[in-house]
Amino acid sequence: MKIENPNPIQWRFSERATQLQSSFIREILKITQQPEIISFAGGLPSPATFPVDVMKEAFDKVLTDSGKVALQYGPTDGYLPLRQWIADRLSEGGAKIVPEQVLMVSGSQQALDLLGKVLIDEGSKVLVETPSYLGALQAFSVYRPEFVSVQTDDHGLVPESLDNVAQGARLLYALPNFQNPTGRTLSLERRQQLVETCARLGLPLIEDDPYGALSYKGAPLPKMVAMNPDGVIYMGSFSKVLTPGIRLGYVVAPLGLIRRLELAKQASDLHTSQLTQMVVHHVVKDGFLDQHIPTIRQLYGDQCQVMLDAMDQHFPQAVTWTRPEGGMFIWVTLPKHIDAMALLDEAIKHKVAFVPGSPFYANSPETHTLRLSFVTVPPERIRAGIEILGKLIASKL
Amino acid sequence: MKIENPNPIQWRFSERATQLQSSFIREILKITQQPEIISFAGGLPSPATFPVDVMKEAFDKVLTDSGKVALQYGPTDGYLPLRQWIADRLSEGGAKIVPEQVLMVSGSQQALDLLGKVLIDEGSKVLVETPSYLGALQAFSVYRPEFVSVQTDDHGLVPESLDNVAQGARLLYALPNFQNPTGRTLSLERRQQLVETCARLGLPLIEDDPYGALSYKGAPLPKMVAMNPDGVIYMGSFSKVLTPGIRLGYVVAPLGLIRRLELAKQASDLHTSQLTQMVVHHVVKDGFLDQHIPTIRQLYGDQCQVMLDAMDQHFPQAVTWTRPEGGMFIWVTLPKHIDAMALLDEAIKHKVAFVPGSPFYANSPETHTLRLSFVTVPPERIRAGIEILGKLIASKL
Numbered sequence: 001m002k003i004e005n006p007n008p009i010q011w012r013f014s015e016r017a018t019q020l021q022s023s024f025i026r027e028i029l030k031i032t033q034q035p036e037i038i039s040f041a042g043g044l045p046s047p048a049t050f051p052v053d054v055m056k057e058a059f060d061k062v063l064t065d066s067g068k069v070a071l072q073y074g075p076t077d078g079y080l081p082l083r084q085w086i087a088d089r090l091s092e093g094g095a096k097i098v099p100e101q102v103l104m105v106s107g108s109q110q111a112l113d114l115l116g117k118v119l120i121d122e123g124s125k126v127l128v129e130t131p132s133y134l135g136a137l138q139a140f141s142v143y144r145p146e147f148v149s150v151q152t153d154d155h156g157l158v159p160e161s162l163d164n165v166a167q168g169a170r171l172l173y174a175l176p177n178f179q180n181p182t183g184r185t186l187s188l189e190r191r192q193q194l195v196e197t198c199a200r201l202g203l204p205l206i207e208d209d210p211y212g213a214l215s216y217k218g219a220p221l222p223k224m225v226a227m228n229p230d231g232v233i234y235m236g237s238f239s240k241v242l243t244p245g246i247r248l249g250y251v252v253a254p255l256g257l258i259r260r261l262e263l264a265k266q267a268s269d270l271h272t273s274q275l276t277q278m279v280v281h282h283v284v285k286d287g288f289l290d291q292h293i294p295t296i297r298q299l300y301g302d303q304c305q306v307m308l309d310a311m312d313q314h315f316p317q318a319v320t321w322t323r324p325e326g327g328m329f330i331w332v333t334l335p336k337h338i339d340a341m342a343l344l345d346e347a348i349k350h351k352v353a354f355v356p357g358s359p360f361y362a363n364s365p366e367t368h369t370l371r372l373s374f375v376t377v378p379p380e381r382i383r384a385g386i387e388i389l390g391k392l393i394a395s396k397l
Numbered sequence: 398m399k400i401e402n403p404n405p406i407q408w409r410f411s412e413r414a415t416q417l418q419s420s421f422i423r424e425i426l427k428i429t430q431q432p433e434i435i436s437f438a439g440g441l442p443s444p445a446t447f448p449v450d451v452m453k454e455a456f457d458k459v460l461t462d463s464g465k466v467a468l469q470y471g472p473t474d475g476y477l478p479l480r481q482w483i484a485d486r487l488s489e490g491g492a493k494i495v496p497e498q499v500l501m502v503s504g505s506q507q508a509l510d511l512l513g514k515v516l517i518d519e520g521s522k523v524l525v526e527t528p529s530y531l532g533a534l535q536a537f538s539v540y541r542p543e544f545v546s547v548q549t550d551d552h553g554l555v556p557e558s559l560d561n562v563a564q565g566a567r568l569l570y571a572l573p574n575f576q577n578p579t580g581r582t583l584s585l586e587r588r589q590q591l592v593e594t595c596a597r598l599g600l601p602l603i604e605d606d607p608y609g610a611l612s613y614k615g616a617p618l619p620k621m622v623a624m625n626p627d628g629v630i631y632m633g634s635f636s637k638v639l640t641p642g643i644r645l646g647y648v649v650a651p652l653g654l655i656r657r658l659e660l661a662k663q664a665s666d667l668h669t670s671q672l673t674q675m676v677v678h679h680v681v682k683d684g685f686l687d688q689h690i691p692t693i694r695q696l697y698g699d700q701c702q703v704m705l706d707a708m709d710q711h712f713p714q715a716v717t718w719t720r721p722e723g724g725m726f727i728w729v730t731l732p733k734h735i736d737a738m739a740l741l742d743e744a745i746k747h748k749v750a751f752v753p754g755s756p757f758y759a760n761s762p763e764t765h766t767l768r769l770s771f772v773t774v775p776p777e778r779i780r781a782g783i784e785i786l787g788k789l790i791a792s793k794l
Binding site for chain 1: 405408420452457473502514535593601619663670
């Protein structure tokens, strides 16, 4: 049946495909998943926080009560009761968000892809933070924009710096709460300035908020979407507050845009699992997250403190780092002459891993930066790993 | 907190987004889902075939045994044991397919999107059948190809017609088994000719096979991927043999291409639900589909026969239609002066619905064609609906 000696195909890839690159983090993870390595390289939430029994009961309940519906094709925009729940929750901040503005997606990464598909042409100017979330750079890159890095400092993005670069830009992508990779939080004053500046400039602002609920101390700051629902595109996710493996996120946008995103979603994968959406709705509808999220905050906050204490003790004075008030990451700035990529090679020999900072920069990488995650590493191993890393850095001074 | 009187954003969409269109079928479905309408418009599998209890037990088992793994982020290429199962099953035809060639996706529609992303530039020539699957036209359209329709007849695509049009084409997209929309099957001889022709021309051939297992009579014909694994890209799905709501499909391709598709998948949505993949593997690994698929074939085959019998009885002689040997669809050709779109408006007034054929044509639609699905309609309603439709058509002669 097999044909004889066929000509080998010369694959001709699209121009966008020739520049597709694997996420550097995903490559590092393959190396650092060996159990003897103390890995601060992960970006994964701690499985200790996954409510397995609650999920199991919810799958059982939904399949028992509504199996035939849950297992059938569903609407592209998503499961209405869950969209209503999201809209209601986002409206608590004072803005009026309606379910028609909510599109369910297969994890936040898909929202980034759909936004790129719908808003970015080849050469479009796209504004991102310095540094920015790697997954967003990767998703947008497919559509071949020109990235422009916007100035940031310890309080996050600097709104004043926008006026110089916003001309003709298609969007600004920002991650205001406990940013990946820096752990920084955009201050309340800056949020208001940023929303006003974007509104004045007519610049669409994407507020990516996967970690917003993971504030260690008190309530999170107000969301920017609540300050201007007509100009801000909000991205949320169940990955960090429930579980990531089910792939469920959402994007909230003004109606004109959300309809385009829905059409792009339909062409991309028809819709996100109806079963998953019904299960998550069953889990969250009676307030489960309000009990569950504090347990995640406690775990991550404690481990963050262990890492910060160990860094205070073991890191040389010439090194600086962020002190996150939530989320999963600490950002480290080494003396300029230390290349974090070279440091990683040595660290792995000493059984410690982290993510070098360079891949998080859209332009002009600062090679003396690195990202540490503390969420999946037990306290004693955090202390041991930080001590090793401190000595290694000290040896370079 | 809300800012005062912001300027409304003038959304500037990408060029590709300005031509995004909703699937005509999805629009029709909204109208025809009213229970009083006898709808032959659906493309959905029958929920009567969904093994709800089997799925429920599998979710329970996987979450009990491996909850923390199933709910964590997973690899982009997919859950290895399921990829191995797929590779083994596809290798039964004689070709040697390895799991590294299998990429798990969130339903076949995503495979179409990823193939478009990786293989199509603006203006690329893309060859499709006449008519072709609407979802493929929609997915590829986003990447702005020039579609070229390839000649077909009752035995499917005509391989001889390729030589005239293949020059410079990026790919040929074909659905050889019980095609959507025509229900036609590509004959064995044609399969061999087609694979040989594509190999000779260096033309990548996409074999989309969602319905292949749903053969009413005997074993399905050999897959084209088995005839030339180095030149054929195979797409499979669990939607029609298990359930569609879980969104699980796969694409099988030579290694050079599959790596690009994997990178595109990573940028698009990181990975497909690990939980879903583990559950499906648990369901299929011990041969469940071998008992289950015959029950679907029986149901669909019986209902297809009911519809064909009713058409023989009630449709005027001037009408012709396909006699599918599997799958979910019958394709009807009316006398040329009858416009199926206008007929639909009238049919809906008489409480019967179908899908007009025009949207399935990439070029030069034949407006006197239509698609009927029989899978979700009980026999007595099939007979009643076909009688009404027959009278309506007769009144136009």
